[in-house]
Amino acid sequence: MLLYKWFFSLTLSAKIFAAMERSLSIDVEASPQHNHGGWITFPFFIATMASLTLAAAGWNNNIIVYLIQKFNIKSIDAAQIGNILSGCINLFPIVAAVVADSFLGSFSVIVISSSLSLLGLILLTLTAILDQLKPPSCETGSPFCQNPSKAQLTILYTSLALASLGAAGTRFTLATMGADQFNNPSHQGVFFNWHFFMFYAGTLVSVVGIIYVEDNVSWGVGFGLCVATNLLGLVIFVFGKRYYRLLKPQGSPFTGLACVMVAAFRKRKVLLSLKKEDYFHELKDDGRKREGTTPSKNFKFLNHAALLTDGDTAPNGTITKPWNLCTTQQVEDLKTLIRISPLWSTGILLCTPIAIQMSLIVLQALAMDRHIGSHFQIPAGSMIVFVMLTACIALVVIDRFLIPICQNLIGRSPTPLQRIGLGHVFTASSMAISAVVESRRLDAARTHKLGGNLVAPMSVLWLVPQLVAVGVAEAFHFTGQVELYYQEFPKSLKSTAAAMVAVFIGVAFYLGTVVVDLVRKTTGWLPNEINDGRMDNVYWVLSVIGVVNFGYYLVCARLYKYQNVLTTNT
Structure with missing residues (x-):
C-alpha cells in the first residue's frame, strides 16, 4: 500500500540502467573450492527476492480493502491496522539484522523469516476461503453488518503478524547476505542494483496483477498466489545453500x-x-x-x-x-551517531504525514469513481502505482540530468542535505494538494447528498497530482537520507545505515496511528463514514506539520558539519 515501505528499492533504481550495462560485461568471479560464493549464487538470490516480494506486496498493499470488505472493519480502523503492519515491516529489519549478525547468521534468519511469512499467508488464505473464519458477507458500510468474533479476529491478527514479521526479516538480510557472496566492491554494487530492481519490479507486478485478482476474481485466489510465490522463494533459496558463502556471526x-x-x-x-x-x-x-x-x-x-x-x-x-x-x-x-541524530529525527515527522496520507488515499479511492472506460475499474490498493512510477522516473531524471547539470553549472552535485530539503518541500506541497482535492470531493458528495462512504461522482484520477508530488519527494529525500547515513555513519555501522532509515519510517507509521487516534477523539474530522467528516482539515494539519518540520530541518542542517563528505552543508 505504501511506496516507502519499499523505499530502498527506489533509492537505487535510478542506477539500474548503468548496472545492466556493467553486468553484461562482468567476468565471473571465481569461488575458491572451500569458500563458495560469487556469481553462481546470483540467480538464487535474485529469484528469491522476486518471489518473496511478490508474496509480501500482494497481501500488504491491499489489506485495508480486505479488512473493510470481508471482515466488516470500519474504514478508519482498517487504515490504522494497515499503519501498524507497515510500521512492523519497517521496524523489524533492524532486529533481524542484529539477530543475524550476533547469533544465527543470515541464512538461518532468512529461512525462519520466510517460513513465518509462509505460515501467516496460509492462515490469511484460509480466512478468505473458509466462511467459518470470517463474518457473514454484507454490503460494505451497511449498519447491519455483523462484526467478526474474537476467534476470527485472533486468527486474522495472527496471520497478519506472522506475515509481517516474515517480510521484515528477509528484507535487508537477504540483500546483506547476497552482497557477502562477492569480494569485489563493484560486483557488490551490481548485485545491489539488480537485487533492488527485482524488489521494485516484483512490487509493481504484484500491485498491478495480484491485487487485480483479489479485487476482481477472488481473495482466496489472490492470497493463494502469495502463498505459492512465497513457497517458491523459500525453496529456491534453500536449494542454493551448497553454493553460498556462509559467514559466521561476528557480533553486533x-x-x-x-x-x-x-x-x-x-x-x-x-x-x-x-x-x-x-x-x-x-x-x-x-x-x-x-x-x-x-x-x-x-x-x-x-x-x-x-x-x-x-x-x-x-x-x-x-x-x-x-x-x-x-x-x-x-x-x-557513538559521538558521530549523536551528532547526526537531530537530522535523523526530522525524518520521523517527514514520513508521518506520508504514512497517514497513503492510508487515507485508499479510503478516498473507495469513495470515488474508479472506472476507466466501461469495463475496467482501478483497485483502490493499486493507486500507489502512481507514486512508484513517478519516483522511478524522478530518480532517473535526477541521476541522468539534474546531477550532471549541477556539476556543469556549479562544479558539484547537490549535497545529501539539499536533496533531503527538497523532499521536505514536495512532501508539504503534497499535503496541501491533498487538502484541496479532498475538499472538492466532499463538495461533490454533499452536492449529490451522498452520506456514509458512498461513491462521489468524481474520478479517482484527481488523486494523481498529490501522488506524483509524493513520488518526487521520495526520489529526493530517500536517496539523500540513504547517501547521508551511509557516508556519515561509522565504518562499523555501514551495513545498518540504510536500516536506520527504515527505523524512522516504522516509527512514523506508529506515530501516524497516534495522530489519527488523537484527531478522532478530539474532532469530528475522521468518522468511519468519510463523506460526513472533514478529511481535508486533516490534510491541512499535516501540511502545517510538514512546514514546521522543514523549519526544524533547516536549523539542524545548518548546524550539522559533514564528517566524511568534502562539501559544504548548505
Whole structure:
C-alpha cells in the first residue's frame, strides 16, 4: 500500500540502467573450492527476492480493502491496522539484522523469516476461503453488518503478524547476505542494483496483477498466489545453500556502542587526560596498539570510556574488563551517531504525514469513481502505482540530468542535505494538494447528498497530482537520507545505515496511528463514514506539520558539519 515501505528499492533504481550495462560485461568471479560464493549464487538470490516480494506486496498493499470488505472493519480502523503492519515491516529489519549478525547468521534468519511469512499467508488464505473464519458477507458500510468474533479476529491478527514479521526479516538480510557472496566492491554494487530492481519490479507486478485478482476474481485466489510465490522463494533459496558463502556471526556493533555508555558512566569520576597515551586505541592484527589521538572535545563525558585505569588491560595489551574500557574509535563512533541524530529525527515527522496520507488515499479511492472506460475499474490498493512510477522516473531524471547539470553549472552535485530539503518541500506541497482535492470531493458528495462512504461522482484520477508530488519527494529525500547515513555513519555501522532509515519510517507509521487516534477523539474530522467528516482539515494539519518540520530541518542542517563528505552543508 505504501511506496516507502519499499523505499530502498527506489533509492537505487535510478542506477539500474548503468548496472545492466556493467553486468553484461562482468567476468565471473571465481569461488575458491572451500569458500563458495560469487556469481553462481546470483540467480538464487535474485529469484528469491522476486518471489518473496511478490508474496509480501500482494497481501500488504491491499489489506485495508480486505479488512473493510470481508471482515466488516470500519474504514478508519482498517487504515490504522494497515499503519501498524507497515510500521512492523519497517521496524523489524533492524532486529533481524542484529539477530543475524550476533547469533544465527543470515541464512538461518532468512529461512525462519520466510517460513513465518509462509505460515501467516496460509492462515490469511484460509480466512478468505473458509466462511467459518470470517463474518457473514454484507454490503460494505451497511449498519447491519455483523462484526467478526474474537476467534476470527485472533486468527486474522495472527496471520497478519506472522506475515509481517516474515517480510521484515528477509528484507535487508537477504540483500546483506547476497552482497557477502562477492569480494569485489563493484560486483557488490551490481548485485545491489539488480537485487533492488527485482524488489521494485516484483512490487509493481504484484500491485498491478495480484491485487487485480483479489479485487476482481477472488481473495482466496489472490492470497493463494502469495502463498505459492512465497513457497517458491523459500525453496529456491534453500536449494542454493551448497553454493553460498556462509559467514559466521561476528557480533553486533551496537554492543560496542552500549559499552561506551556503560564504561563512561562507571568512570564518570575519573579525571580526563590530555595525553593520547592515556587512552586505549584499537589493536592491530599483530596485537600492537594503533597510534591515535586524544578523543574529540565534543561530548567529553564519553571520553571516560576510553580512559585507561589500573586493571583495565592485560600485559599483552588486551582488555580484561570489556564493559569497563572501550577504544577511542568506539567513542568517536557513538559521538558521530549523536551528532547526526537531530537530522535523523526530522525524518520521523517527514514520513508521518506520508504514512497517514497513503492510508487515507485508499479510503478516498473507495469513495470515488474508479472506472476507466466501461469495463475496467482501478483497485483502490493499486493507486500507489502512481507514486512508484513517478519516483522511478524522478530518480532517473535526477541521476541522468539534474546531477550532471549541477556539476556543469556549479562544479558539484547537490549535497545529501539539499536533496533531503527538497523532499521536505514536495512532501508539504503534497499535503496541501491533498487538502484541496479532498475538499472538492466532499463538495461533490454533499452536492449529490451522498452520506456514509458512498461513491462521489468524481474520478479517482484527481488523486494523481498529490501522488506524483509524493513520488518526487521520495526520489529526493530517500536517496539523500540513504547517501547521508551511509557516508556519515561509522565504518562499523555501514551495513545498518540504510536500516536506520527504515527505523524512522516504522516509527512514523506508529506515530501516524497516534495522530489519527488523537484527531478522532478530539474532532469530528475522521468518522468511519468519510463523506460526513472533514478529511481535508486533516490534510491541512499535516501540511502545517510538514512546514514546521522543514523549519526544524533547516536549523539542524545548518548546524550539522559533514564528517566524511568534502562539501559544504548548505
